[in-house]
Amino acid sequence: MLLFDKKALAAFRQNKIALVGLGLLLIIIGAAVFADFITPYDVRVQDVRNRYQPPSMEHFLGTDEYGRDVFSRVIIGSRVSLKVGIISISIAMVFGVFLGAYSGFKGGWIDQVLTKVIDSLMTFPSLILGILVVAALGPGERNAIIAIAIAFIPRFARVARGPSIVLKENEFIMASRACGATDLRVILHHILPNLVGEVVVMGSLWVSTAIIIEASLSFLGLGVQPPTPSWGMMIKAGMDDIQMAPWLSIFPGLAISLAVLAFNLLGDGLRDLLDPKLLK
């Protein structure tokens, strides 16, 4: 597998952009994991006397309309974004890749029908597809994860289908089939392992899109519900006081942008690793 190749690892170490992305990502994950130790204030405790405090030494990023510490809320908010982004993409990856690999491997009418359905779903932007599912299931964190996962299944399926069509013509696959391996076995043991590299790259790039969609759904009130802080929701809440307390919207948005940037940089770096033209 190319991803764990020594040469590739060395190339990855030289890819400064990818390293910056990885570093940024580790900081964000660290903040999410150790949030309880980092946050100076309890995110739910209201302090009415200290409402709308601008950023200061006591409150790095100021306080909101209930006097809650914005810095603490931004840190805790990273949990929702990372959780929804990573879990939804992982679910989509499992279902989408299997579907795409199966479709490409089987060929024939199954492939034709699946491809038509996938193409049709692909014409819908993932945000609108996500809204469609949330509109049907109702708002909330779990439903946001399901909605984003469904929105990305066709995308993963398309990534997996192409290479599996090429792979199935290989001799080792024919040999395996000649030995009597079932379709499922061939797909699981021979096709999927060969797709891992490409799928992981797309996955890390799409986590960034998933984070944006999660933030968009929260912004529209369709994602995580209060009092759990999420970045999108914080931006929306801050909009009401944008003239008086702009920091309420600025900092959560900055956090989203940094998280998205981290996954974009990492994904770009990983893609360079897989590109044989760039890997000498």
Added chain:
Amino acid sequence: MFAYAVRRVLFTIPMLFFVFTVIFFIMRVAGGDPTYSILGEHASAEAVVQLRLKLGLDDPLSVQYISALKNLIKGDLGNSLINDRPIAPQIMKVLPYTIELTIAAIIIGLVIGIPSGVAAALKRNGMTDYLLRVFSLAGLSMPSFYLGVLLLLAFSVQLDWFPIIGFTRSENFLDRLHCLFLPALSLGLNKAAFVSRVTRSNMLERLGSDYVRTARAKGLSEFKVIFKHTLKDCMIPIVTVSGVYVGVLLGGAILTESIFNRPGLGKFLVEAISQRDYNAIQSGLVFYGILIVLINLAVDIIYGFIDPRVKYE
């Protein structure tokens, strides 16, 4: 060309049919029972039965589906479950605002994205290239609604150059443009970053090719080589990604409309969702489907004008 266009238009009909079917079944199967959201949780059993009868919810799913399909073909999207007014005219009233915003964002995206992509490609690895790449990466990482918030904060709240509410009923074209500018910019800058990347990589690929060298060898001016030969050839991938991106813009417009308080299809949809007006949600989504299918159609036909190799057989 004409025959191709007709065939392509005919092909969109099963596509629309598919879109409607998917939306209908997701809403009906997963969406649950709208009666309680209309009547409230403490509605009497009698009232529930009456409403279910009126909405036809007790009919088998297939019967409901066929009657909804028949109504759709007649252009009747049913009535709002909340205020009982017909939905189609409501959507038609707000639709132009969404289309106006999306077109303005496309124009901004192309006008900023193509020249900056060309500039970056020509000064490859120079300072311009480096700066433009940093900007485009930042632009791609920033969700368009956050960009909208920042623009609003800078240009409306602080500088007071543009109104906080991004829409006006004024008939004056300049007034409308003034109100449209910030929403369109927040939506379009994201696209500009994307277009710039695509333009840069495609230009770089072609600038080293034989036909560009030939053009230069013939003694053509650098302007002609770049714009008439290289950039023109790059337009096909640019149009393709722009077409795909229009869908993303339509999605982004939902948030932009909410930030700038503009009426539009997105705002209509979000309100319908918050009121659990299932008929309105379904109709709003069907309209998105129709728009996206029509955009794909338009992109396919535009190919014919920019790529003489596309023969439309």
